[in-house]
Amino acid sequence: xxxxxxxxxxxxxxxxxxxxxxxxxxxxxxxxxxxxxxxxxxxxxxxxxxxxxxxxxxxxxxxxxxxxxxxxxxxxxxxxxxxxxxxxxxxxxxxxxxxxxxxxxxxxxxxxxxxxxxxxxxxxxxxxxxxxxxxxxxxxxxxxxxxxxxxxxxxxxxxxxxxxxxxxxxxxxxxxxxxxxxxxxxxxxxxxxxxxxxxxxxxxxxxxxxxxxxxxxxxxxxxxxxxxxxxxxxxxxxxxxxxxxxxxxxxxxxxxxxxxxxxxxxxxxxxxxx
Numbered sequence: 001x002x003x004x005x006x007x008x009x010x011x012x013x014x015x016x017x018x019x020x021x022x023x024x025x026x027x028x029x030x031x032x033x034x035x036x037x038x039x040x041x042x043x044x045x046x047x048x049x050x051x052x053x054x055x056x057x058x059x060x061x062x063x064x065x066x067x068x069x070x071x072x073x074x075x076x077x078x079x080x081x082x083x084x085x086x087x088x089x090x091x092x093x094x095x096x097x098x099x100x101x102x103x104x105x106x107x108x109x110x111x112x113x114x115x116x117x118x119x120x121x122x123x124x125x126x127x128x129x130x131x132x133x134x135x136x137x138x139x140x141x142x143x144x145x146x147x148x149x150x151x152x153x154x155x156x157x158x159x160x161x162x163x164x165x166x167x168x169x170x171x172x173x174x175x176x177x178x179x180x181x182x183x184x185x186x187x188x189x190x191x192x193x194x195x196x197x198x199x200x201x202x203x204x205x206x207x208x209x210x211x212x213x214x215x216x217x218x219x220x221x222x223x224x225x226x227x228x229x230x231x232x233x234x235x236x237x238x239x240x241x242x243x244x245x246x247x248x249x250x251x252x253x254x255x256x257x258x259x260x261x262x263x264x265x266x267x268x269x270x271x272x273x274x
Contacts, residue, residue, distance in 0.1 A: 002077045007052050009073035010036075017063070017095055019046035020053070030058055033085065036070065037062030037095040044127065058085030058118075062125060064096025065135065071104050075111050083116055089123035089156060092130040098122070098157075098184075102138025109142040116147050117169075122156035124179070132156070133184035134177065141165065141196075158186030161196040172207045177243075178214040188212070188219040198227035205233045212243025213269070220273040221245045228256035236261045242269035 010018055019035045025045025034056055040048050056079055061067055071088075074080075090098050101122055113119075121140065124132035134157035141162045144150070150167050154174040175197075178185035189212070197210075212221060221243055226232060239261040241253075250270050253262055 003052065003079070006073040006077040006079070009070045010049065010052060013070070015048060016040070018049040020049040021045050022047045030085070032056060033058035033060060035060045035062065036067065037064075037091060038093055038127070052079075055082065057083065058087075059083065060085075060087040060125075062087070062089060062091040062093065062095065064090040064098045065101045065104060066096035068103055068107065072107050075107050080111050080113060081115070083113060085118040086113070086116060087118075087120040087123060087125070089120065089125065090133070091125040092128045098124070098133050098135040100136045100138070100186075101157075102136060105138045105140055105143055109140075109146065111146065113147045113150075115149060117149060117151045119144075119147060119150055119152070120154040120156075122159070123154055124156060131181040132176075132179035133182050134158075134179065134186055136186035158189055159193065160189070161193045161200075164196045164200040166201040168201075169204055170202045171204050173202070173205060173209070175210045175212070177212055180213065183215075185214055188214050191219075191221055194221055195224045195227075199224050199232065201232045203232070203234060205236055207238045208233075208236065208240070210239075210241045210243075212241070214243065217244030217271045218273055219244050221249070223249050223252055228252055228258050230257040230261075233258075238263065240266035242266055244271045244273050247272045 016039050017037050019038055019040055021029050021031050021033045023045035026043050029045060034049060038046055040046050090096055122137045137157050137159040139160040139162055144165050149169050151169050152172045153170060156176050240263045250267060250272055253259055
């Protein structure tokens with residue numbers, strides 16, 4: 001059985017890093033979600049996971065990029081078809097490396113996620129007062145195209161998009177490249193990737209936070225005309241975008257239709273490069 005393969009992979013993990021949400025805890029987390037990379041904790045409502053339930057709506061893999069075998073077994077399980085929440089990254093418990101998630105992405109891009117609503121990749125979940133580290137995600141184009149019902153997307157670290165994508169139900173987008181305290185990151189995304197992201201068709205997108213601040217902020221990003229027109233994001237109500245842009249790009253944000261959604265304070269965090 002496919003689920004037996006995944007169960008065996010879970011059993012191979014240390015007992016102190018596999019948990020299930022049995023109580024909502026102080027953070028009111030969803031009952032029944034499974035967590036890998038966190039210890040049992042009454043405060044959060046986590047108890048040790050011994051046997052996977054028959055149905056799980058949410059999986060949280062906080063083992064960095066060190067969980068390839070676990071993700072391979074997961075990708076072959078029946079949980080994929082009904083899954084609604086998937087988070088892959090690390091956390092303030094820091095159980096794994098965060099350098100490169102590209103092999104994990106290549107594994108998952110072979111699968112379809114028909115019911116997935118929330119996807120977070122390369123993230124660093126803070127369960128205490130700490131800071132983040134980010135790495136490289138690889139090319140996520142095929143993976144995102146296999147998530148047609150996604151409503152929330154959060155990306156942490158350097159990623160690639162080889163073409164614009166279309167997600168009809170996406171309402172919220174968050175992108176972080178770097179933590180300004182640790183300075184641990186996977187580097188800039190390319191202008192091509194940024195253009196493909198901003199030119200994507202997100203007809204229901206209402207909120208977008210695109211934080212491109214990284215290293216010296218001297219990449220020199222530019223903004224595509226389609227994005228500035230708002231044509232592909234007609235319902236956008238809130239936009240925050242920061243980082244190092246070519247000279248004149250900030251004024252484009254102010255003078256185009258997209259300006260109606262911009263948080264004026266975020267413009268102060270745009271650095272223009274000669």
